[in-house]
Amino acid sequence: MRGSILPGGIIKNSETQEFSFDRVFHQNTTQEEIFEELAHLIQSALDGYHVCVFAYGQTSSGKTYTMQGEPSREREGMIPRSIKLIFETKKEMEALGWSYDIRASFLEIYNENVRDMLAVDTRRPLEIRFNEGRGTTVSNLTIVPVSTAEELTDYMFKAQEKRSIAVTNFNEHSSRSHAVAKIYIEARYKDEIFYGSVSLVDLAGSESAKFANSERLTETKNINKSLSCLGNVMLALHKKESHIPFRDSKLTYLLQSSLGGNSKCLMIVHISPTQDCFNESINSLRFANQVKTVKLASSKNRVVK
Numbered sequence: 001m002r003g004s005i006l007p008g009g010i011i012k013n014s015e016t017q018e019f020s021f022d023r024v025f026h027q028n029t030t031q032e033e034i035f036e037e038l039a040h041l042i043q044s045a046l047d048g049y050h051v052c053v054f055a056y057g058q059t060s061s062g063k064t065y066t067m068q069g070e071p072s073r074e075r076e077g078m079i080p081r082s083i084k085l086i087f088e089t090k091k092e093m094e095a096l097g098w099s100y101d102i103r104a105s106f107l108e109i110y111n112e113n114v115r116d117m118l119a120v121d122t123r124r125p126l127e128i129r130f131n132e133g134r135g136t137t138v139s140n141l142t143i144v145p146v147s148t149a150e151e152l153t154d155y156m157f158k159a160q161e162k163r164s165i166a167v168t169n170f171n172e173h174s175s176r177s178h179a180v181a182k183i184y185i186e187a188r189y190k191d192e193i194f195y196g197s198v199s200l201v202d203l204a205g206s207e208s209a210k211f212a213n214s215e216r217l218t219e220t221k222n223i224n225k226s227l228s229c230l231g232n233v234m235l236a237l238h239k240k241e242s243h244i245p246f247r248d249s250k251l252t253y254l255l256q257s258s259l260g261g262n263s264k265c266l267m268i269v270h271i272s273p274t275q276d277c278f279n280e281s282i283n284s285l286r287f288a289n290q291v292k293t294v295k296l297a298s299s300k301n302r303v304v305k
C-alpha cells in the first residue's frame, strides 16, 4: 500500500507501507475463489470443531457482499455456500452410516444489545450467559432445527431482512450491527457424537467516529468499542495473558467459546479501493496484522456414549 499517514490524517504519498497476509484477494476475485479458503474449515465443523469466520472492514468495503452475497449463483456469499457444503457433505456421510442434527440461530448486536433475528419481536434484548462446559449461550435465543439447505437459506434471508439498517455518510443501506449466523452440527457415528459449529460474523463498519454525524455517533462509538475489544482480546490471546478481556463487549463475550482456545478462526479483512478511504484502510490493515499473530489451539469436541 502506497502512502503514509501524518498527524491529522494527511496522506504523504512518497512512502510505501507493506503488509503481508495468508492470502490477498483483489476486487475481481470471485466468491467461489474466496470460498476455497473457507471450505476446509466448514469441513472441520462437520468433524466436530468450532469454526468462526469474521468479515471486518470499514462501511461499504464489501463485508455483507462477501458473507451474504447476491442471489445469483456466481455472486452468492460465504454463508449460503457454507450451508450448501454442509448439506452436501451430510448427504455423502449419511450414505456411510453417519447421522446429523443441524440447527441454526441468527442474532445481531446493535448498540451493545443482543437481538434475536428469528424472533417475532426482535427489539427484546437478550442476555449472554456463561455455562461451565457449554461455554457462552444466549438466553431465549431461537435455535431452529433444519433439514435442508433451502430451509436454512430461507431463515438466513428472513434474518437479513431484519438487520438494523441506517443511513450513513458512506453507504446508504449500511448495516450498523454485528450479525452472527451460527450453525450447530451434531454428528453421530456408532457410539460417538461430535459437536461442531460454524459462526459466520458480518461485523459492523469500522469507520472512525469523526466521520459519523451526530445521530450516528452513539452507534459508531459502540461499534468501535466492540471492535477495539475484539482487537484487545486477540492481543491478549497472542500474549497468552492470564486475563483475556472477553467480557468488555457483547461481541467478544458472545464469541468467547469461538475465540478462546478451542476453535479455528478466519478473518477476511476488507478495504475500499478509493483514495478517500486510505486512512481507514491503513487502520484495517493494522488490525489485520495484529489478528494474524494470534495462534488458537483447537480440538475435536467428541463424546463417546
Ligand SMILES: Nc1ncnc2c1ncn2[C@@H]1O[C@H](COP(=O)(O)OP(=O)(O)OP(=O)(O)O)[C@@H](O)[C@H]1O
Pocket: 027, 057, 058, 059, 060, 061, 062, 063, 064, 065, 066, 171, 173, 174, 175, 176, 203, 204, 205, 206, 270
Ligand atoms: N466484490 C464485489 N463485487 C461487486 N460488488 C461489490 C463487491 N463488494 C462490494 N460490492 C458492492 O458494494 C456495496 C457495499 O458493499 P457492502 O454492503 O457489502 O459493504 P459493507 O462493508 O457490508 O458495508 P456496511 O459496513 O455498511 O455493512 C454493495 O452495493 C455491494 O453490492
